[in-house]
Amino acid sequence: MSQCLVCHESIAVVSWVSTILIKQENICYRCKRELHLIEGHVCEDCGRMGNFESRCTDCLRWGEHPYWSKYRVKNRSIYQYNEGMKMILNQFKFRGDYELYKAFEAEMRKVFIRDFTKIDLISFIPLSDERLYERGFNQAEVLAQLITSNAVPLLVKKEESKQSKKNRQERISTENPFILLPHIHLQDNHILLIDDIYTTGTTIRHAAQLLLQEGAKQVSSLTLIRS
Numbered sequence: 001m002s003q004c005l006v007c008h009e010s011i012a013v014v015s016w017v018s019t020i021l022i023k024q025e026n027i028c029y030r031c032k033r034e035l036h037l038i039e040g041h042v043c044e045d046c047g048r049m050g051n052f053e054s055r056c057t058d059c060l061r062w063g064e065h066p067y068w069s070k071y072r073v074k075n076r077s078i079y080q081y082n083e084g085m086k087m088i089l090n091q092f093k094f095r096g097d098y099e100l101y102k103a104f105e106a107e108m109r110k111v112f113i114r115d116f117t118k119i120d121l122i123s124f125i126p127l128s129d130e131r132l133y134e135r136g137f138n139q140a141e142v143l144a145q146l147i148t149s150n151a152v153p154l155l156v157k158k159e160e161s162k163q164s165k166k167n168r169q170e171r172i173s174t175e176n177p178f179i180l181l182p183h184i185h186l187q188d189n190h191i192l193l194i195d196d197i198y199t200t201g202t203t204i205r206h207a208a209q210l211l212l213q214e215g216a217k218q219v220s221s222l223t224l225i226r227s
């Protein structure tokens, strides 16, 4: 009998056959029902679902931006942001429930294989030292480990800014919160950055900007959630 990683209820196994043929589930159907996978037509840049031709209005704006238009990033996410996901994210991030991340392994791998080819390097969005100390682990790094045991740290977060309290315009114009680690050589690499959530796309673009300036060929991102 296994336990749901989200609610810790037992997951009933239907029969002997199912335990042999089907990969062991680690999230129960009640919790699964609360989560909404991103499926069907998505924005070719940010991976959000919706009724637009190829790019959503946010990405069209990024594309027209005098500065940011040269740092185009393809993002794909697994789940939509909803109440169920909000609850899980809190549990994951703030209560330090490290084990919970395993619940997303299968879906992370599936989307990685389906949507990304020719990736040379997998990295993750860093936390500041202060936040890392508080939390005990970097959720983005933990998510990266679901798809590779060779995720490489490339960036450092300068300091904890109060990003979430700023509006979109302020966030776009703020200085880069990251710096590149020394002795990083990225010549012609396609880098995949992992993070927990894609909201405005500013975080990913700041990271991508540094990597592209350092010689990376392309930067893409895979996030658990598209809000």
Ligand SMILES: [Zn+2]
Binding pocket: 004, 005, 006, 007, 008, 009, 027, 028, 029, 030, 031, 032
């Ligand atoms: Zn559950």
Ligand SMILES: [Zn+2]
Binding pocket: 043, 044, 045, 046, 047, 048, 055, 056, 057, 058, 059, 060
């Ligand atoms: Zn978009």
